[in-house]
Amino acid sequence: MSDYSELKPDFNKGLLTAVLQHHTNKNVLMVGYMDEEAFRRTCAEGVVWFFSRSKGRLWMKGESSGHVQTVKDMYLDCDSDALLVQVDPQGPTCHRNTESCFDLDVSFTLRDLEDTVRERAENPEEGSY
Template sequence: MSTDATTPDVDGILSRVRFGADGLLPAIIQQHDTREVLMLGYMDAEALRRTLTEGRVTFWSRSRQEYWRKGDTSGHVQYVRQAALDCDGDTLLVEVEQIGAACHTGDRTCFDADVLNPALGSAAAEGTAAE
C-alpha cells in the first residue's frame, strides 16, 4: 500500500518503536508553537496508531486500563501537528494544538514550574548545595 505525504506509514513507524516491558511508550505532549511542555502520557501500539491516523491524541490509561482520547469528556482537545520518536525509539514527542487545559486539574500544563526555580531561592540555584 502506498502512502502520500499526509498519510503516515503507521506500520513502518510501529516497527521502529521500542515499547517498554509493559507494552507502553511514554509520550511527551508539547504545544507546537510555544514549545511549552504540557503533559506526559502513555501509548500502546493501538493508541499510537489512533493518534497518528485520527489526528487527535489517544492514550492508554494505566489506572483505568482503557483508551482515552484527550478532550472527549473535557473538551480540552489535542490536535496532532507533528510527532517524532527519539533516537532510541522508546519515547515519543507529540507536538499539538492544545485547546483548553492539558492537565486534569484544569491547569494549562501538568508540570509545576516551581520545583527548581532560582527566583524562589533554591539552594542548588544559589550554589550552596550540600556536597
C-alpha cells in the same frame, strides 16, 4: 494531516512514553503512555490517544473535557521507546484547568507576555500604564 508511517515505535519494551509539547510556545504539557492501538489511532485521527495505566483502557485525551490535543508533528527518539508529540491543545491540558500538568506558572514565555499585553489592552486598569 502528515504521514507518520515512517515512525516505528518499539512496543516490545512496553508502553510508549509520550511527551506532549505545545507546538508554538514549546511548553511541555503532559506525559502519557500509548500502546499500539493508541498510537495507531493517534496517527489515523490526528488527535492524541493514550492507554491509561490507571483506567486500564484506551483513552482519547479530552474525551470528557472536550480539550482534545490536535497533533501538529511527532518525533520518535533514538531508541524508539519515547514519542514527542507537538500539539495544538483545544483548551487547558491539565484537569486542574492549567495549561500544563507541570506547574509552569512561574515560567515566563513570550506568549504569556503577548497574552498579558493583549488582556491589559482590552481591559485597561486605571493607574496602569
